[in-house]
Amino acid sequence: MHYRSFGRTGWNVSEISFGAWQLGGQWGAVDDEESIATLLESYEAGINFVDTAQMYGVGHSEEVVGESLRRWQGDKVYVATKIQPTVWPSADEDDPTMRGRYPEWHLRQGVDAALQRLGVERLDLLQLHGWFRSGVDELDWLETLNALRVEGKVDKIGVSIRDYRPDEGVDIAELGLIDSIQVIYNLFEQRPRDELFPAGARSKTAFIDRVAFDSGSLGGLWTPETYDQWEDGSQQKEMFRGERFTETLERVEALKKLVAPFYSSLAEAAIKYVLSSPEVSTVIAGMSNSRNVQRNVSYSDGEPFPQELLDQLAEHNWPRNYYK
């Protein structure tokens, strides 16, 4: 495992980290003991960063991560969690107002609940689950987060940019008001390279990459039968409904052919593409089994990404929002 600096914080985080949404149960039934075993195996393999949220299984993911920390005897594992706004704007709403979405009472209540579920005295990294561009002017959220830092309940702070809106993070990245920014960046969503990453590099803001596998399609293991095998009501069955699944699969097949001369699998290319951007500190891979932990850890090998492939991949940029 290779490690990267996490912006200005002085932390060294594993290039591959653990995305713990799946552990909340919204992607299909979960067995908590298996989840804890997978987390412990990942720490053993060198992963030292976990991303979770209040929202994942209504706090259940945080509880499972907390239990894994209590059982872990090794080096420090950083845990990033998130608090939702009081009201989410519609995914179609451009430039929603920030003021009032994270009132002091709400952030304080959320932090206390997260501390309890994780079983820690201080949150390593607290992220606002929804970031809205006007937050660079409407700063009530920052007053509260700064106070929580001074009180010792929160160490570092960050924001998570809305799905497929990397432009909404450019101003805060430039200003460097926070320690980290979480963003979707993968073989289909290449736009963070254009403006967001250079802005964050100037202020030394860390980037956390999410959805490197496009929530599974870029793992390269789906077949035409996969959709019907998913549990009814699961997150992925909703996201890839209708024509979405077939269209995605066609594009995935094209990518597989393109990367085949360079990498042994599409999953490897997907992770290494993200790591090719030095601004990315860590990739939170969603994982719920040992096989994927071992595979993903092995992709952190420090090898450079071939420029020839990078050039060819540009035309496969295909941002679309399947969370809607």
Ligand SMILES: NC(=O)c1ccc[n+]([C@@H]2O[C@H](COP(=O)([O-])OP(=O)(O)OC[C@H]3O[C@@H](n4cnc5c(N)ncnc54)[C@H](OP(=O)(O)O)[C@@H]3O)[C@@H](O)[C@H]2O)c1
């Ligand atoms: N801030 C936000 O609003 C937000 C939104 C979405 C996600 N997130 C965070 O980002 C994390 C990742 O998102 P995600 O889980 O949706 O997307 P992802 O990491 O792109 O994809 C996860 C899927 O890929 C599979 N996978 C993992 N490694 C693989 C490999 N080597 N080969 C083939 N398939 C592989 C996983 O399978 P298994 O489950 O079987 O291991 C899972 O189905 C979440 O857990 C969460 O922490 C944050």
